[in-house]
Amino acid sequence: MTKTIKLSEKNKDFFDHVYQVVRLIPYGRVSSYGAIANYLGRKGGARMVGWAMNASHNQAEAVPAHRVVNRNGMLSGKAHFNPPEVMENLLSAEGIKVIDDQIQGFKNHFWDPIVEL
DNA sequence: TAGCTGACGCCCT
DNA sequence: CAGGGCGCCAGCT
Numbered sequence: 001m002t003k004t005i006k007l008s009e010k011n012k013d014f015f016d017h018v019y020q021v022v023r024l025i026p027y028g029r030v031s032s033y034g035a036i037a038n039y040l041g042r043k044g045g046a047r048m049v050g051w052a053m054n055a056s057h058n059q060a061e062a063v064p065a066h067r068v069v070n071r072n073g074m075l076s077g078k079a080h081f082n083p084p085e086v087m088e089n090l091l092s093a094e095g096i097k098v099i100d101d102q103i104q105g106f107k108n109h110f111w112d113p114i115v116e117l
Numbered sequence: 118t119a120g121c122t123g124a125c126g127c128c129c130t
Numbered sequence: 131c132a133g134g135g136c137g138c139c140a141g142c143t
Contacts (some may be wrong), residue, residue, distance in 0.1 A: 014139080033125055037138085043126080044138030050124035051140070070125060077124030 014040065018052040019059055021113050025067045028094040029111035030103060032071045039113040046070075050077060066090040073106025 021036050033046040042048060049068070056063035066087040070076040078087040078101055088098040097104040 034127095037125080042138065045140090046125035046138080047123055048125090048139050053124055055141090065124075068124080071127095072125095075124090080124055 014042070014045075014048060015052040015055055018049050019056060019061070019063050021117075022053070022056075022063050022065065022068055023061065024113070024117070025064055025111050028096065028109065030067045030069055030073070030091070030096065030106065030109045031111045031113065032069060032073075034071045035110075035112050035114065036068070039117070053077060054080065064090075067094075067111075069103060069106070073103040073110075075101040075103070 017040050018036060021039060022031070025031050033049040034043075037043060037045040037049045040049075053063065053065045053068060056065055065077065066081065068077070075087050075091075075098065078084045081087045088101070091098050091103065096109050103109065
């Protein structure tokens, strides 16, 4: 509910930061691993963001991982959903058109935490 | 203990 | 224009 991220000097867990940013992604918008990683200061840590998503299942709060895609706007993590079609289904429900695992007008729906936050 | 993989990204050839 | 390789950090075997 509260949109304020507590990025205090407590830089505790890298994962927790990722979860918070992902949860702040507005409805009908999508972000990229690199953008989040860059926002957290891990430019080459894009892989870590994806890895964090993998652990997102352990989080009590559902993380909208379906709103996170690679920098190409492709549903690279779709295969990790259960079932995979859920990802494009959720995106489609938010008004995002996905064709062949590719978000149409990705740039239009792109949400950059560095710019927005 | 040390090494490898991983929901990526960017540079070089 | 296309393909291949290296780099980032953390978790798992």
